[in-house]
Amino acid sequence: PSLYALTQEGLAAALVELGQPAWRAGQVWRWLYQALVDDVQAMTDLPLELRRQLAQRYRLHRLHVLARTDSGDSPATKLLFGLDDGQAVETVLMHYGDEADDPPEGEGSGAPESGAGERHTVCLSTQAGCAMGCVFCATGQMGLLRDLDAGECVEQVIWCARELARRGKRLSHVVFMGMGEPLANWEATWATVERLTDPSGLALSPRRLTLSTVGIVPGIDRLAAAGRPVRLAVSLHAPDDELRSRLVGINRSYALDAILGACRRYQAAGGRRITFEYVLIAGVNDSIAQAEALARRLRGIRSHVNLIPLNPTADSELQPPTSQTCLAFRETIVTAGLSCTLRLRRGIDIQAGCGQLRMRAEGRLGRTVSVPRGLVTEFSP
């Protein structure tokens, strides 16, 4: 097992089993989460014998890098990690603000919580594959292979935090937007949130974490009840159930009204502005009438709409709209009074569409995915 699979209590129990006092757990914890060591031998204030025992019984790495792409023109690193059982998941390390996930709120929240400094964001996976059945998503096309456990989620972040530390940088944000549906793997997702925000560990503010969901209603309610200011992003992609059920399989179980009702409850419970993600697909969900309908549906919810031109996947005919269409869609949303950005999920030039690096590594993605320059314009809300 990996030491990152253990909670602090679990670590204390493991140490007691080795004949150590429980307080040593705090010591080891700091090496794991503050010093980010990648070798037990580096835990220099532990007795040599204990280091030997720990090294014999535990690992500090369960993930191994199968593929890595450093983007030519966007400061992002996409990683394909192999897991013990041969599964593979993607993680992206981005060296800029993921502004669409955390735009300035302008709601009396004071200064943007990120401050003016640099942002280093990890986008992590919570499942290998996904059962939610979005037709445009490479991960969805795999189906659900398995849930990740909390240790596997945490290790993705630790790997990136170590990489940042080597460059003299600090991890600032984490978004649960890689492969899989975080709210369909609640236990591991929540254990990961707790681990990342643990004040004696990485100590990230919950406000710097964003869970992105396709709209798992009980999961949104659990998040609302959890009483931590973790941010929420909801992937909508359509303004009506008829279309949404064609694009997003799970919409047949959780329809739009139910999802937006849960969003309202999340905000009533103190939740912040919600980012609504909307993948723009040519001729499918990109008309002015659909933009107007979307804006109407979001009325009464403090929202930010994040438009993402489709990154085409190998097995699909679906294409992104022209830049003109994307701009007109955005303009309509803004005119209706909502905050809205149109942007590339940066890093997409490194085959970074969700699930696409894995497909590529498996030889199932025959061509390099690149989005024509000029398609994407960045806006500040």
Ligand code: SAH
């Ligand atoms: N399952 C969660 C989080 C992972 S997907 C969710 O769906 O929200 C993260 C985001 O990537 C979602 O908004 C999803 O719609 C988007 N996405 C998936 N495939 C895409 C593609 N081919 N092009 C652009 N965005 C895509």
Ligand code: SF4
């Ligand atoms: Fe799953 Fe999200 Fe992909 Fe939909 S977009 S299939 S919910 S990972």
